[in-house]
Amino acid sequence: MGLAEVLPTQERLVPIRELEEMRERSLRDPEGFWSEVAGQLHWFKSWERVLEWKPPFARWFVGGLINASFNALDRHIKTWRRNKVALIWEGEPGDSRTLTYYQLYREVNRFASALKKLGIEKGDVVAIYMPMIPEAVVAMLAAARIGAVHTVIFSGFGPGGLAERINDSEARVLITADGFYRRGREICLKAIADEALAKCPSVEYVIVVGRIGKRDTPMQAGRDFWWHEVVEGAENYVEPTPVESTHPLFILYTSGTTGKPKGVVHSTGGYLVGVYATMKWVFDIRDEDVYWCTADIGWITGHSYIVYGPLLHGAAVVMYEGAPDYPKPDRWWSIVEKYGVTIFYTAPTAIRMLMKYGDGWVARHDLCTLRILGTVGEPLNPEAWMWYYRAVGRERCPIVDTWWQTETGAHMISPAPGISLVPLKPGSVTLPLPGVDAEVVLEDGKPAPPKQRGYLVIRRPWPSMLMTLHRDPERYKQTYWSRFVGWYFTGDYALKDEDGYFWILGRADEVLKISGHRIGTMELESALVKHSAVAEAAVIGRPHPVKGEEAVAFIVLRDGFTPSEKLRKDIEDYIRKTIGSIAVPGLILFVSKLPKTRSGKIMRRVIKAIVTESEIGDLSTLEDEASVDEVKKAVEEFKRIAEEAMEK
Numbered sequence: 001m002g003l004a005e006v007l008p009t010q011e012r013l014v015p016i017r018e019l020e021e022m023r024e025r026s027l028r029d030p031e032g033f034w035s036e037v038a039g040q041l042h043w044f045k046s047w048e049r050v051l052e053w054k055p056p057f058a059r060w061f062v063g064g065l066i067n068a069s070f071n072a073l074d075r076h077i078k079t080w081r082r083n084k085v086a087l088i089w090e091g092e093p094g095d096s097r098t099l100t101y102y103q104l105y106r107e108v109n110r111f112a113s114a115l116k117k118l119g120i121e122k123g124d125v126v127a128i129y130m131p132m133i134p135e136a137v138v139a140m141l142a143a144a145r146i147g148a149v150h151t152v153i154f155s156g157f158g159p160g161g162l163a164e165r166i167n168d169s170e171a172r173v174l175i176t177a178d179g180f181y182r183r184g185r186e187i188c189l190k191a192i193a194d195e196a197l198a199k200c201p202s203v204e205y206v207i208v209v210g211r212i213g214k215r216d217t218p219m220q221a222g223r224d225f226w227w228h229e230v231v232e233g234a235e236n237y238v239e240p241t242p243v244e245s246t247h248p249l250f251i252l253y254t255s256g257t258t259g260k261p262k263g264v265v266h267s268t269g270g271y272l273v274g275v276y277a278t279m280k281w282v283f284d285i286r287d288e289d290v291y292w293c294t295a296d297i298g299w300i301t302g303h304s305y306i307v308y309g310p311l312l313h314g315a316a317v318v319m320y321e322g323a324p325d326y327p328k329p330d331r332w333w334s335i336v337e338k339y340g341v342t343i344f345y346t347a348p349t350a351i352r353m354l355m356k357y358g359d360g361w362v363a364r365h366d367l368c369t370l371r372i373l374g375t376v377g378e379p380l381n382p383e384a385w386m387w388y389y390r391a392v393g394r395e396r397c398p399i400v401d402t403w404w405q406t407e408t409g410a411h412m413i414s415p416a417p418g419i420s421l422v423p424l425k426p427g428s429v430t431l432p433l434p435g436v437d438a439e440v441v442l443e444d445g446k447p448a449p450p451k452q453r454g455y456l457v458i459r460r461p462w463p464s465m466l467m468t469l470h471r472d473p474e475r476y477k478q479t480y481w482s483r484f485v486g487w488y489f490t491g492d493y494a495l496k497d498e499d500g501y502f503w504i505l506g507r508a509d510e511v512l513k514i515s516g517h518r519i520g521t522m523e524l525e526s527a528l529v530k531h532s533a534v535a536e537a538a539v540i541g542r543p544h545p546v547k548g549e550e551a552v553a554f555i556v557l558r559d560g561f562t563p564s565e566k567l568r569k570d571i572e573d574y575i576r577k578t579i580g581s582i583a584v585p586g587l588i589l590f591v592s593k594l595p596k597t598r599s600g601k602i603m604r605r606v607i608k609a610i611v612t613e614s615e616i617g618d619l620s621t622l623e624d625e626a627s628v629d630e631v632k633k634a635v636e637e638f639k640r641i642a643e644e645a646m647e648k
């Protein structure tokens with residue numbers, strides 16, 4: 001398909017001039033522009049200054065007082081939306097629940113009251129380790145209601161990953177569930193949480209939702225409480241706490257280029273303004289929509305586009321607990337049909353997986369309600385783009401390929417059918433949204449010529465940008481603002497074509513994107529070397545047809561250990577337990593030494609070139625040539641075994 005243009009027939013195709021004018025104005029008068037957007041939310045007290053920019057620290061809507069829960073709920077229950085459905089939830093076994101705005105409001109108030117009764121106050125950190133159930137949304141909004149800071153930890157993390165995040169955030173309370181259903185199995189979440197909690201001194205209380213009715217869930221007296229019990233004695237109404245615009249709404253951990261995850265801190269005011277605006281521009285959200293984002297609330301996509309974005313607009317949100325292909329590969333399409341989903345937002349890896357199952361599974365469902373399809377997390381290859389457009393959207397729905405990051409809080413580069421739809425090109429994220437000054441630059445900071453690869457940077461602050469990294473402002477400065485001083489460094493490679501369209505080419509740093517999940521190579525390496533048999537480890541990414549990328553780990557064993565299938569399994573289990581299953585390498589290969597520089601640094605570049613069969617490049621700093629042969633041998637051996645298996 002290449003660069004061919006696709007112009008979806010769409011009723012609201014208005015002149016592109018509208019978008020250009022808006023973008024132009026947003027850059028000429030950013031403060032006026034963003035004030036206007038912010039004015040559409042409810043503020044207890046208006047801001048005094050729109051932006052205080054002391055690079056690299058930005059403070060938006062300074063002096064303003066706001067509350068996220070009030071904006072997502074109270075605002076609506078005073079209108080006809082009081083009885084509108086807020087959440088349409090479906091569990092994997094097929095059970096379902098709906099909550100109206102009023103019901104959600106009531107649940108949030110009661111849970112906020114329960115938190116208060118436990119002594120949780122403004123500024124305290126509330127950790128949330130939960131499956132995709134309505135209580136997860138309730139917990140987030142309840143924390144926000146009383147000015148507490150939530151940190152949601154993806155339910156796929158193991159005890160190690162969970163404990164590390166809880167400890168870094170110094171959470172006082174953990175909210176979890178007895179378990180949840182995944183591919184027909186019960187996953188006992190509380191048991192994993194208990195393992196982590198043994199190493200988390202800051203946690204005073206644990207609140208447990210009974211999702212799977214596991215009666216023998218161990219509960220520690222004085223520390224652990226059932227959700228339904230704590231809300232029993234709670235108040236029906238809790239005054240929302242007006243917080244400063246710059247008060248942190250949440251901390252969300254993400255992987256970086258060192259072994260330690262980064263605690264991305266988002267503000268309340270600026271963040272809400274960013275997600276509110278983009279929800280309108282990109283998804284064109286309207287009251288009659290049924291909106292479904294398939295992400296997990298443990299990631300930024302869940303925060304911004306399951307919880308805050310849609311609820312700020314009073315939208316009806318679908319939420320699903322389980323696996324996309326359980327019990328059959330058409331589970332998602334049956335949900336779209338059943339609830340009449342109009343806007344559907346997912347990840348390239350899911351699209352590629354469902355594409356592999358073939359058109360039949362999609363074709364048997366009536367998907368005529370769909371009007372906008374979205375994607376996020378990694379590049380959407382043109383082939384998958386076309387399939388999504390044709391088989392799912394039936395050539396009627398524009399595809400919004402949205403580029404953004406945990407750090408940016410909201411969409412940054414994307415088609416914006418809510419403003420005006422530009423011609424789409426499969427594989428391109430099109431043009432920056434209003435207020436976003438994105439550029440592709442070369443090493444020296446000069447704009448890259450058309451079609452030449454460079455670094456994607458953002459040249460001015462925007463409202464939903466991260467404020468800092470939790471307890472590590474120095475790392476914030478180093479990571480994002482030192483590569484090009486005064487500009488935000490995204491860590492992505494990109495190029496612009498002759499029409500100024502952006503094409504994202506993947507990470508320019510040591511971060512992998514496996515099924516859209518961010519995993520730092522060093523984070524994985526430092527977990528691997530903690531295994532008793534592992535002396536050294538080097539992790540690189542290689543392309544994978546469905547996952548986008550997969551991790552390949554090269555391992556040098558300690559003396560006394562010999563490579564075996566059993567040991568490989570054991571290392572995999574160890575990673576599953578320490579970080580979580582998302583980090584388990586796709587391939588583990590044993591070698592006797594790793595290519596290193598004379599100063600002892602592992603040359604991942606060389607290993608990656610061997611694995612991906614590309615040009616190895618300069619080897620002048622290599623310490624020991626035999627190490628390269630070692631890696632080559634391991635890769636060839638693996639290929640031989642894989643081919644043999646194929647033949648069989």
Ligand code: WTA
Pocket residue numbers: 254299300301375376377378379380401402403404405406407429490491492504505506507513516517518
């Ligand atoms: C990648 C997810 C290509 C990119 C919201 C970015 C994308 C990282 C796209 C952030 C896209 C995100 N096309 N690549 N549309 N969207 N990425 O923090 O490498 O989990 O830097 O946030 O995902 O990942 P994160």
